Amino acid sequence: MKPPRKPVPVKVVRAPTRPAQIASPARLLLAGSQVILMALALLVWERGLHTIDLTAMNDLGLVSVLPWTFFAALGLLTVSFCLGLRQRVPAAPLPLLHLLALILILYGTPSLIEEVPRFESVWKHVGVSEYISRTGAIAPEISAYFEWPGFFILLAFGTELIGASDPLGLAMWFPTLINLCFLAAVLLILKAGTQEPRTIWLGAWFFSITNWIGQDYLSPQALSYFFYLMVIAVLLGWFKAHPVAAPPDAARIEPAAARRWPHQLRRWLAAPEAVSNKASNVGQRVGLLAIVLTILAAIIASHQLTPFVAIGSLAALALVGRIKPRSLPLLLAVATASWLSFMASAYLTGNAAGLIGALGQVGSAVDENVTNRLRGSPEHIAVIYSRLTMSVAIWGLALLGGLRLLRQGQRPVTFALLALTPFFLIIAQPYGGEMLLRVYLFVLPFMAFFAASAFYGSPRAGRTWATTIAIAMVSITLLGGFMITRYGNERADNFTASEVAALRQFYELAEPDSLVMTVAENMPFRFRRFEQFTYQLWLAQLETEGIDQLVARLEQGDYRQRYLILTRSQRAAAELLYGLPPGEWDRFSAEVQASPRFRAIVATADVQAYLLVDERGGGRP
Amino acid sequence: MRRQRRSARALRPRDWGWPGFILGLALASAGITVADWQSPLRGVVVFAFLVLCPGMGLVRLLGLRDALAELALGVALSIALTTIVASLFMYAGFWSPLAILLALLAISIGGALTQVRLLSRPASS
Numbered sequence: 001m002k003p004p005r006k007p008v009p010v011k012v013v014r015a016p017t018r019p020a021q022i023a024s025p026a027r028l029l030l031a032g033s034q035v036i037l038m039a040l041a042l043l044v045w046e047r048g049l050h051t052i053d054l055t056a057m058n059d060l061g062l063v064s065v066l067p068w069t070f071f072a073a074l075g076l077l078t079v080s081f082c083l084g085l086r087q088r089v090p091a092a093p094l095p096l097l098h099l100l101a102l103i104l105i106l107y108g109t110p111s112l113i114e115e116v117p118r119f120e121s122v123w124k125h126v127g128v129s130e131y132i133s134r135t136g137a138i139a140p141e142i143s144a145y146f147e148w149p150g151f152f153i154l155l156a157f158g159t160e161l162i163g164a165s166d167p168l169g170l171a172m173w174f175p176t177l178i179n180l181c182f183l184a185a186v187l188l189i190l191k192a193g194t195q196e197p198r199t200i201w202l203g204a205w206f207f208s209i210t211n212w213i214g215q216d217y218l219s220p221q222a223l224s225y226f227f228y229l230m231v232i233a234v235l236l237g238w239f240k241a242h243p244v245a246a247p248p249d250a251a252r253i254e255p256a257a258a259r260r261w262p263h264q265l266r267r268w269l270a271a272p273e274a275v276s277n278k279a280s281n282v283g284q285r286v287g288l289l290a291i292v293l294t295i296l297a298a299i300i301a302s303h304q305l306t307p308f309v310a311i312g313s314l315a316a317l318a319l320v321g322r323i324k325p326r327s328l329p330l331l332l333a334v335a336t337a338s339w340l341s342f343m344a345s346a347y348l349t350g351n352a353a354g355l356i357g358a359l360g361q362v363g364s365a366v367d368e369n370v371t372n373r374l375r376g377s378p379e380h381i382a383v384i385y386s387r388l389t390m391s392v393a394i395w396g397l398a399l400l401g402g403l404r405l406l407r408q409g410q411r412p413v414t415f416a417l418l419a420l421t422p423f424f425l426i427i428a429q430p431y432g433g434e435m436l437l438r439v440y441l442f443v444l445p446f447m448a449f450f451a452a453s454a455f456y457g458s459p460r461a462g463r464t465w466a467t468t469i470a471i472a473m474v475s476i477t478l479l480g481g482f483m484i485t486r487y488g489n490e491r492a493d494n495f496t497a498s499e500v501a502a503l504r505q506f507y508e509l510a511e512p513d514s515l516v517m518t519v520a521e522n523m524p525f526r527f528r529r530f531e532q533f534t535y536q537l538w539l540a541q542l543e544t545e546g547i548d549q550l551v552a553r554l555e556q557g558d559y560r561q562r563y564l565i566l567t568r569s570q571r572a573a574a575e576l577l578y579g580l581p582p583g584e585w586d587r588f589s590a591e592v593q594a595s596p597r598f599r600a601i602v603a604t605a606d607v608q609a610y611l612l613v614d615e616r617g618g619g620r621p
Numbered sequence: 622m623r624r625q626r627r628s629a630r631a632l633r634p635r636d637w638g639w640p641g642f643i644l645g646l647a648l649a650s651a652g653i654t655v656a657d658w659q660s661p662l663r664g665v666v667v668f669a670f671l672v673l674c675p676g677m678g679l680v681r682l683l684g685l686r687d688a689l690a691e692l693a694l695g696v697a698l699s700i701a702l703t704t705i706v707a708s709l710f711m712y713a714g715f716w717s718p719l720a721i722l723l724a725l726l727a728i729s730i731g732g733a734l735t736q737v738r739l740l741s742r743p744a745s746s
Contacts, residue, residue: 136716149711150704157707158671160718161654162664169664184693223700230697237690278687287683291698298701301708 037080045073052113059379059576062487074479082472095201108176115497117171119217127530132156142531147344150301151220171218178216185229186445192236202452209478210394212486213441224306227295241324269320271411300339307336316421322414376577383488390481398447401454419446492522492573500524502607514561522573547591554612562612636740643733646670675702675725678732
């Protein structure tokens with residue numbers, strides 16, 4: 001009979017003791033200074049908002065029109081936050097208040113200075129929910145959105161219940177609201193991974209200042225991401241398991257065997273967690289598991305990509321015994337496959353060849369995710385390089401933090417798995433060139449943890465002024481980068497109330513079952529009568545083909561009417577994102593205006609909508 | 622032998638915090654919606670109900686003793702439950718916002734009342 005294995009020695013990091021209840025004068029002075037600095041930052045930020053002129057924006061985006069006060073506010077907030085981290089255990093409400101103020105400044109600024117919700121996809125999503133409200137049904141034959149309709153059904157229901165005509169009011173503030181949700185989830189995750197409070201606060205800070213991906217607009221992926229984070233937070237908080245791949249008794253193995261990589265790998269994977277599960281009874285665990293299953297069901301019904309990330313992450317954790325129940329990823333995989341087979345079968349049938357063909361095509365994935373994106377105006381290319389630099393910077397910092405933890409004998413295997421597993425998606429699917437962005441987002445909380453560990457790897461580390469200054473410098477650099485990387489496309493992503501009013505007018509005039517040609521997709525469209533129009537793009541032909549070819553293209557197909565829409569934001573997108581040479585838009589626009597085949601039905605400074613007419617000026621050519 | 626029935630514990634005002642909030646918001650949302658009251662306040666009340674009440678009604682039953690976890694889970698569960706309930710109505714071919722609201726009210730009020738009942742239960746000796 002085999003002797004029982006010795007239990008794996010667990011290195012317990014003691015929770016830092018709470019500071020004395022009676023605050024010292026120094027602590028009070030620090031807290032008071034922080035409150036004053038934070039209030040000053042908010043005041044300076046708010047005053048500066050009134051001076052922003054969006055019409056003066058260039059291809060570097062929002063950063064080109066932000067006043068110095070905006071950056072001063074971020075500087076003050078950063079200094080104040082970093083001063084708070086000088087305490088061994090920062091006074092709880094203050095770092096939280098700093099993070100709330102940070103989110104308001106970083107994510108709420110566009111809501112205060114722009115006239116209508118930014119980002120073309122928001123308007124499309126509003127259109128899908130309008131269809132559901134209007135018809136009381138979903139239509140998978142129209143769009144793949146209806147094959148994962150959970151989010152849109154939620155939006156339609158909420159809009160009707162509120163008695164609003166559309167969810168644009170929510171869309172305006174959605175990035176700020178959902179980032180508050182992300183913050184709560186990330187704090188829970190970090191609390192489940194370390195007992196060092198400064199790592200928790202700094203990790204959440206790094207997360208918030210490097211989440212430039214922009215996947216937090218009114219969308220299924222934003223909500224599903226919050227759900228994903230909450231699932232991870234619950235599993236790490238209450239369902240961590242003792243590693244099953246425990247190393248064999250050191251006394252019973254040969255020294256040579258101990259040096260072999262399989263043994264080393266097993267030792268790594270069996271490293272104990274830094275934080276134990278939160279205390280819970282059976283009833284609490286059953287309840288929490290039911291909540292996890294409910295949230296996973298909502299993810300499956302709402303978004304096509306997130307379930308696969310969840311399957312990958314949970315499978316990685318379950319395979320090496322970091323969470324229980326270990327059958328959870330299998331259950332999730334079966335549920336996801338069932339949804340694909342029964343509820344999203346049309347999408348699967350239509351795209352199976354493409355999905356399977358893309359498997360393992362690393363070269364094309366890199367091309368679609370990186371190389372093909374390196375285009376546009378010179379300023380825009382600088383923005384793209386900033387994004388690559390910022391990604392490398394936070395990942396590099398995370399690598400340093402990971403190495404520092406290793407040197408101190410810590411093995412945060414769970415966080416390492418969650419930081420690395422989503423990268424398999426790049427090999428699996430280019431996702432229209434967006435997979436690298438999505439992977440960045442899914443690994444970000446864990447990268448932020450490792451980045452924070454570069455400064456606070458141990459309870460004794462990081463109390464010198466050098467560390468405080470280093471954190472402030474890194475934060476200010478990342479914050480400067482954030483305003484370029486996140487809002488670098490703002491000239492094309494932001495819309496005016498005039499554009500929206502003109503397009504509302506267009507949708508009132510336009511006949512159903514018609515063709516709508518646009519140059520680019522960056523415009524607030526499809527928010528009404530989602531199913532009634534076919535949309536096509538003319539961007540690729542704009543420089544090479546003339547008006548006659550455009551007319552010939554419009555005349556193809558069986559449509560009731562054919563329309564051409566040109567907008568200010570399309571022009572911005574064509575020049576900024578696709579590098580349309582200066583003057584080309586004006587030439588094209590003048591040719592359309594002069595052509596007898598186009599009759600303007602809506603004409604404002606920002607929008608021109610034309611109806612294609614026959615040579616005699618009548619409709620329906 | 623029949624166990625002697627002990628009297629329920631008197632609730633302190635603070636015990637009514639979340640249950641009272643959930644019940645108040647649920648009833649206000651129901652009233653506003655049924656009366657079709659057009660006001661900016663309607664959006665705030667109904668939105669708060671949808672993102673807090675169904676989830677907090679259930680999460681608070683777990684007694685997690687972690688305010689951040691309860692709030693975050695309450696919001697996530699509220700949104701997930703609303704998504705699932707509304708989707709079930711949609712796939713059942715019975716799209717009725719009022720019926721969906723009734724289902725969510727049942728979850729929220731049921732959860733809140735159960736919280737009150739658990740709090741008023743005498744502590745076991």
